[in-house]
Amino acid sequence: MATIGDRVEDADGFRGTVRYVGSIQSKGDQVYWGTSVPPRCGGDCQRLGIEWDDSSRGKHGGAANGVQYFVTRAPTAGTFVAPEKVSRGRGLLPALHERYMQAEASDVRVAGEVATAGGSSKSIQLVGVHKIQEKQHIGVICKVSLEGCQVATLPTPAELAAVAPNIQELDLGFNLLASWAEVLSLATALPKLEQLVLSGNRLQYDATADAGAFPLVTRLVLNQTATSWTDLLRICVHFPALRELHVAANDLADADLIEGVWPETLELVDVSHNSIGDWAAVQRALGGLPALRHLVATHNALGAIAPSAAGSFASLESLALGDNRIASWASMDALNSFPALTLLRFAKNPLVAGLGAGEARMMVVARCGRLLAFNGSEIRAKERTDAEQMYLKRIIHEVASFKDDADKHKVLASHPRYIDLLAKYPDIQKPATTTGGPAALARSLVAVTFVPMSSQAATMEPMAKKLPLNMTVGQLKTLVGKKYGLEPAALQLSFRATAKEMPVPLDDDSGDVGYYGLQDGAEILVNDVW
Known part of the structure; x- marks a missing residue:
C-alpha cells in the first residue's frame, strides 16, 4: 500500500505525490472519487489523495465535502483515486536491465534536453541498445538514460556498483524518485559520474540524513523539480566540482533568490521559465559567483536590468533575456557595466517588439559597445561602425532640435555612450542650419x-x-x-x-x-x- 510522500503515475503518464491515504466519506456514505461517485462501499474504501505535478490533472485543493484532507500548492492540483488506478513504479535495476539488456527497435533515441548558454534547447542522443549489446556488456556502459521509466526506488550502492560502475552520464528525469538521501547514497557506487539529470522528479531534501558527494559531477539538471532555492544551496554542497546548474521551471520568485554559498566552479546557471521579476534578486543571489560565464534567464518577468554593482557578474560573458518584460533602453545601456559581457539574447521583449529586426539590432549594437554577437548572430566590425555612426547622428540631431540647455542635457543623459562615440567618430558634426x-x-x-x-x-x-x-x-x-x-x-x-x-x-x-x-x-x- 502506498504511504504519504510516495510518488505515483497514472495510465496517462501524469505524475503526482501521495498526500493522503484513507477513506473519504461523502453524503450517503459514498466515497468521493474526484469527478464521479463510485458505488457505495462504506467507510472502509481506501483512497489516495494525490497532488499532481501538473495542476490541470487535478480537480480541487485536497478537500471533500468541507473536510480538508490535504493541502496542495495549486488550488486545483488534487484528486482522490483508488490505489489500483496508479503505479508506484519500480526499481532502477529492473529498468536498467529492460532498457539495456533487451533489443530495442531504434538505434538512436533522444535522452532529453537541457538549455544551452544561449538559452536554446539541446537534445542529448544515446546509442540504441542492440547496437551497444554487439560491442559491450552493461557493466562498461558510460551513458545511461532511464528517463520516464517509472523508477521509484534505487538499489544499494553495492548492488549498483556490481552492475554498472562505469556510468559517467545518468539521466533519471521524469521518474518517481522522492528522496535526495537515496540519490546521494549512490555517490560511492558511481565514482566516475560527471552528469546527472533528475528533471521532473519531486525530491525531498533531509539535511540531517547521512549523504555522500559526487566529486566529479559537473552538470546537474533539476528542471521542473519544484526545488526551493534554499534546498538548491544545500544540495550543491554535495557537488563541489559543479560547472552547470539547470533549475528551469521551478516556480522560483524574487523572494526565493537569497544570497548563499555556491560551488565557486559554477560557470552556467539556467533559471529560465520561472517567475523572477526583479534583477536585484538575481544579482543578489548569483552576482558574486567568480566563475559564472553564462546566465540563462529567459521566460521570466524581468522588467528592467540595473547596472552591475562593483565586482558583480565579473566573469559573465553571455546573458539570455528573451521572453521577459524589459521595455526601457536604460536596461540596454546598463549592460555596458558588465565588464566581460559579449553575447546577448533579447528576443520577445516589449523594448524591441515594435521595431523591425534591423532597427532593433542596430540600436542594440550601437548602445552595447562590447557585444560580439546578438541573438546568435555575429556582429562584424563594419556592422558595428555603421550602427554606432547612425546612432550618433540621431543623438546629435535630437540634441540640436532643442534650444534649452536643460532639455539637451536630458537627452544626453539618456544616451550614456554619446561622449565615447563622439570621441570615436570625430568627423561626425552637428547638423548645420540654413543661417550659415x-x-x-x-x-x-x-x-x-x-x-x-x-x-x-x-x-x-x-x-x-x-x-x-x-x-x-x-x-x-x-x-x-x-x-x-x-x-x-x-x-x-x-x-x-x-x-x-x-x-x-x-x-x-x-x-x-x-x-x-x-x-x-x-x-x-x-x-x-x-
Whole structure:
C-alpha cells in the first residue's frame, strides 16, 4: 500500500505525490472519487489523495465535502483515486536491465534536453541498445538514460556498483524518485559520474540524513523539480566540482533568490521559465559567483536590468533575456557595466517588439559597445561602425532640435555612450542650419536615391534627390507620393545605407529624417502599406 510522500503515475503518464491515504466519506456514505461517485462501499474504501505535478490533472485543493484532507500548492492540483488506478513504479535495476539488456527497435533515441548558454534547447542522443549489446556488456556502459521509466526506488550502492560502475552520464528525469538521501547514497557506487539529470522528479531534501558527494559531477539538471532555492544551496554542497546548474521551471520568485554559498566552479546557471521579476534578486543571489560565464534567464518577468554593482557578474560573458518584460533602453545601456559581457539574447521583449529586426539590432549594437554577437548572430566590425555612426547622428540631431540647455542635457543623459562615440567618430558634426550660408546649407542636405518597390510604382525608375535633414517623414511621404503618383497614407518607407544591409523602417511621420541617421548614398525603399 502506498504511504504519504510516495510518488505515483497514472495510465496517462501524469505524475503526482501521495498526500493522503484513507477513506473519504461523502453524503450517503459514498466515497468521493474526484469527478464521479463510485458505488457505495462504506467507510472502509481506501483512497489516495494525490497532488499532481501538473495542476490541470487535478480537480480541487485536497478537500471533500468541507473536510480538508490535504493541502496542495495549486488550488486545483488534487484528486482522490483508488490505489489500483496508479503505479508506484519500480526499481532502477529492473529498468536498467529492460532498457539495456533487451533489443530495442531504434538505434538512436533522444535522452532529453537541457538549455544551452544561449538559452536554446539541446537534445542529448544515446546509442540504441542492440547496437551497444554487439560491442559491450552493461557493466562498461558510460551513458545511461532511464528517463520516464517509472523508477521509484534505487538499489544499494553495492548492488549498483556490481552492475554498472562505469556510468559517467545518468539521466533519471521524469521518474518517481522522492528522496535526495537515496540519490546521494549512490555517490560511492558511481565514482566516475560527471552528469546527472533528475528533471521532473519531486525530491525531498533531509539535511540531517547521512549523504555522500559526487566529486566529479559537473552538470546537474533539476528542471521542473519544484526545488526551493534554499534546498538548491544545500544540495550543491554535495557537488563541489559543479560547472552547470539547470533549475528551469521551478516556480522560483524574487523572494526565493537569497544570497548563499555556491560551488565557486559554477560557470552556467539556467533559471529560465520561472517567475523572477526583479534583477536585484538575481544579482543578489548569483552576482558574486567568480566563475559564472553564462546566465540563462529567459521566460521570466524581468522588467528592467540595473547596472552591475562593483565586482558583480565579473566573469559573465553571455546573458539570455528573451521572453521577459524589459521595455526601457536604460536596461540596454546598463549592460555596458558588465565588464566581460559579449553575447546577448533579447528576443520577445516589449523594448524591441515594435521595431523591425534591423532597427532593433542596430540600436542594440550601437548602445552595447562590447557585444560580439546578438541573438546568435555575429556582429562584424563594419556592422558595428555603421550602427554606432547612425546612432550618433540621431543623438546629435535630437540634441540640436532643442534650444534649452536643460532639455539637451536630458537627452544626453539618456544616451550614456554619446561622449565615447563622439570621441570615436570625430568627423561626425552637428547638423548645420540654413543661417550659415551655402556651405552650412550643403551640410544640412543628404543625397539619397528613391527605389520603387511598390506594385504600383515598380516600373518607374529610381530617383536621386537631396533632402534637408529637418524634413519630417510625413513630408517625405508627400514628396514621394507626388513623384510616383501614390497616396502618401498608403506608403511604407524604409532606408538602408548600402544594398547589403537590412532596411530600417521610417515609421514616425512626425520625426525628422535626420533622426534616422540618413547619410549620403543611402537608398529609400518605397513600398505599399497594403
